[in-house]
Amino acid sequence: xxxxxxxxxxxxxxxxxxxxxxxxxxxxxxxxxxxxxxxxxxxxxxxxxxxxxxxxxxxxxxxxxxxxxxxxxxxxxxxxxxxxxxxxxxxxxxxxxxxxxxxxxxxxxxxxxxxxxxxxxxxxxxxxxxxxxxxxxxxxxxxxxxxxxxxxxxxxxxxxxxxxxxxxxxxxxxxxxxxxxxxxxxxxxxxxxxx
Numbered sequence: 001x002x003x004x005x006x007x008x009x010x011x012x013x014x015x016x017x018x019x020x021x022x023x024x025x026x027x028x029x030x031x032x033x034x035x036x037x038x039x040x041x042x043x044x045x046x047x048x049x050x051x052x053x054x055x056x057x058x059x060x061x062x063x064x065x066x067x068x069x070x071x072x073x074x075x076x077x078x079x080x081x082x083x084x085x086x087x088x089x090x091x092x093x094x095x096x097x098x099x100x101x102x103x104x105x106x107x108x109x110x111x112x113x114x115x116x117x118x119x120x121x122x123x124x125x126x127x128x129x130x131x132x133x134x135x136x137x138x139x140x141x142x143x144x145x146x147x148x149x150x151x152x153x154x155x156x157x158x159x160x161x162x163x164x165x166x167x168x169x170x171x172x173x174x175x176x177x178x179x180x181x182x183x184x185x186x187x188x189x190x191x192x193x194x195x
Contacts, residue, residue: 008144008152012067016042016086016093021179023084023095024161025153030132033105034149035122037097038184041166042177043083045092049172052092062140063092070148072129072139079126082134084143098167098178099123101186102131124188162191 011022020042028034043050051060051073062071063085071083071094083094100122102109109121109131122128129135143150153159160182165173167189180187 008150009068009142011152012084012086012095012143014087016044016095017177019084019086020095020177021159021161022152023097024179024181025159027103027149027151028097028100028143029104029149030134030138031147032149033108033132035100035103036181037099038101038181038186039098039188040179041096041098042175042179043094043096045087047172047175047177049166049169049175050092050094052094056092060092063094064090065140068143070134070138070141070143072134072136074136075126080129080134080136081125082129082132082138096125097128098125099180099184099186099188100128101181101184108133119185123186127188164191 012019020040023037023040026037028037045052052063056064059073062069065085066089067086069085071085072080075081082097086093086095102118102121110116113121113131122131162180162182163176164178165176166178180191
């Protein structure tokens, strides 16, 4: 059974690593288009790979705001990336949503992405944002209010997760803060064997 909105927000008020694990298996849609979150990464203020490590800037301001907000930034000047802010106001932590398994609005995703293979629609943060129509205009919006809708899975059963190092960073590379749904065909990249 899905959790109500206030409890969904409370999942982001504490530890970012716990929130990253908790998001795997959640259903995320934007204007009715989306699917099941299958891969996340955690980034905390004390983490040298985090955008918040050097303090607040106009680009990362959402990371220092309330928990449960979208932090959207452009990666390499090309792709938008979606994060969910975590911790108390001023803390500077967020969970990167790396991949979803598309379940709703596949035609709209395929049109936006110009691909038909469901595995290529939202497997990677840039693809995900393109498929869901996420841009900088979504930065700072609540992740549990329109156009977003987020439903966390019932916490009675922990998802079967794989854990490994994060992708595409040069600092903090050893932190095992990437989480994925074991056996998913929609991950952005495979996890190391034995994860």
